[in-house]
Amino acid sequence: MASSPLHPSFADSACRHLAYSRKQKSLGLLCSNFVALYNRDDVDAIGLDDAARRLGVERRRIYDIVNVLESVGVLVRKGKNQYSWIGFSGIPKALQDLKDSASQESLGQDVQDPPTKALEEEEDESINQGTDFEGEKGTSGLDSATVNSAAGSGAKPALEQRREKSLGLLTQNFVKLFITTDADTISLDEAAKILLGDAHDAVNMRTKVRRLYDIANVLSSMNLIEKTHHADTRKPAFRWLGLEGRQNPETGAPVPITTFAKQPRKRSFGTELTNVESKRPNFNLLSDESKGRAAVLAADLVECNRMAQQLIQGPKGGFVFGPFQPVAVKREYVAVQKGVEREKVSDWERMAAAFRPQYHNQALSDLFTHFVEAWNSWRHSTSFL
DNA sequence: ATCTCCCGCCAGCCT
DNA sequence: AGGCTGGCGGGAGAT
Numbered sequence: 001m002a003s004s005p006l007h008p009s010f011a012d013s014a015c016r017h018l019a020y021s022r023k024q025k026s027l028g029l030l031c032s033n034f035v036a037l038y039n040r041d042d043v044d045a046i047g048l049d050d051a052a053r054r055l056g057v058e059r060r061r062i063y064d065i066v067n068v069l070e071s072v073g074v075l076v077r078k079g080k081n082q083y084s085w086i087g088f089s090g091i092p093k094a095l096q097d098l099k100d101s102a103s104q105e106s107l108g109q110d111v112q113d114p115p116t117k118a119l120e121e122e123e124d125e126s127i128n129q130g131t132d133f134e135g136e137k138g139t140s141g142l143d144s145a146t147v148n149s150a151a152g153s154g155a156k157p158a159l160e161q162r163r164e165k166s167l168g169l170l171t172q173n174f175v176k177l178f179i180t181t182d183a184d185t186i187s188l189d190e191a192a193k194i195l196l197g198d199a200h201d202a203v204n205m206r207t208k209v210r211r212l213y214d215i216a217n218v219l220s221s222m223n224l225i226e227k228t229h230h231a232d233t234r235k236p237a238f239r240w241l242g243l244e245g246r247q248n249p250e251t252g253a254p255v256p257i258t259t260f261a262k263q264p265r266k267r268s269f270g271t272e273l274t275n276v277e278s279k280r281p282n283f284n285l286l287s288d289e290s291k292g293r294a295a296v297l298a299a300d301l302v303e304c305n306r307m308a309q310q311l312i313q314g315p316k317g318g319f320v321f322g323p324f325q326p327v328a329v330k331r332e333y334v335a336v337q338k339g340v341e342r343e344k345v346s347d348w349e350r351m352a353a354a355f356r357p358q359y360h361n362q363a364l365s366d367l368f369t370h371f372v373e374a375w376n377s378w379r380h381s382t383s384f385l
Numbered sequence: 386a387t388c389t390c391c392c393g394c395c396a397g398c399c400t
Numbered sequence: 401a402g403g404c405t406g407g408c409g410g411g412a413g414a415t
Contacts, residue, residue: 021413022389022390022391022412022413022414023413023414025390025391025392026390026391027390027391048404048405058392058393059404059405060392060393060405060406061391061392063404063405063406064406067405067406080399080400080403080404080405081403081404081405158396158397159397159398162396162397162398162406162407165406165407165408166406166407167406167407203409206409207407207408207409209389210389210390210408210409211407211408213388213389213390214390214391217389217390236388236389386415387414387415388413388414388415389412389413389414389415390411390412390413390414391410391411391412391413392409392410392411392412393408393409393410394407394408394409394410395406395407395408396405396406396407396408397404397405397406397407398403398404398405398406399402399403399404399405400401400402400403400404
């Protein structure tokens with residue numbers, strides 16, 4: 001590998017990942033790989049065990065992902081250990097439902113205290129459907145169960161208190177913050193304060209912010225939000241991108257997330273490969289042989305993950321579709337890109353001809369070979385557009 | 386030093 | 401009883 005003309009980022013990542021890197025284990029990257037794995041025509045049911053095994057992570061992490069994705073309508077829980085894939089097409093309805101419920105909550109804000117039990121049941125159901133829950137009113141039409149969750153919740157039953165703090169509900173209220181206010185950017189501190197209502201003591205704030213980081217990372221990987229800074233304070237904050245997604249950074253062409261369709265029945269690149277080493281390695285405890293294996297595997301995974309991420313988000317954050325781009329996007333995007341892309345094709349071809357990473361894992365080698373074949377097939381098909 | 390957020394313990398629910 | 405679910409916060413990597 002050392003003598004081959006490596007892509008700079010690959011050489012860089014391979015060198016850096018002789019040690020543990022938490023970036024390769026982020027929820028956002030895991031979410032990207034999760035989407036790459038299941039956003040296909042032939043996917044309907046998703047088993048949590050299957051997802052955990054194929055992505056090489058513990059079940060616990062899959063729960064985090066699916067709870068957030070369910071809140072924005074991308075999938076829906078069918079039963080124990082089982083989810084149904086809805087896809088990106090489920091997002092618009094989920095967002096509309098959130099908007100509707102927020103405005104309803106605002107309208108009824110001063111009327112009366114709702115019957116808690118009934119609301120709870122309704123909320124449970126809505127959580128299971130990923131959208132459209134109703135609740136007591138709070139700031140900005142937020143569900144006050146979450147807003148008040150840190151207040152101790154008085155004599156509420158344990159189960160209810162637990163649900164009030166769920167990642168799913170927090171996700172929905174976080175999203176509502178964006179879609180019901182005019183704020184251009186919201187920092188996680190601000191969000192936590194709002195969502196905590198009057199109960200933002202230091203400990204609750206810290207916990208809530210931690211969860212918001214988890215949520216923000218997943219939503220960022222879906223391009224529903226993007227990380228940015230407050231214009232004046234330069235403090236880290238998030239901006240809502242929503243259904244418009246981002247504009248392509250080079251052409252300015254909008255690439256709405258709503259145009260995502262399920263992937264064709266092809267094996268997706270960037271799947272079955274996240275985070276094979278599930279633990280922070282304690283290198284003091286590893287044998288030399290294990291250290292070598294871990295380093296080799298990490299380097300392979302780094303590159304695969306990077307490319308998988310690019311398939312979804314693109315190197316600069318904009319969408320850059322490869323051979324698996326959704327059909328709906330294909331025509332408009334390729335048409336806009338055509339002129340620019342033509343100029344770059346020869347560069348890509350040169351790079352493709354020269355770039356042959358030597359994966360030590362046979363499955364990854366197979367995957368790369370598949371990717372190259374798919375790329376060639378895609379190039380061939382787009383030459384007729 | 387502060388921000389970020391992975392990780393896995395373990396309580397509580399479900400089957 | 402055993403498995404599933406997911407809240408929670410310690411603590412370590414990143415900046």
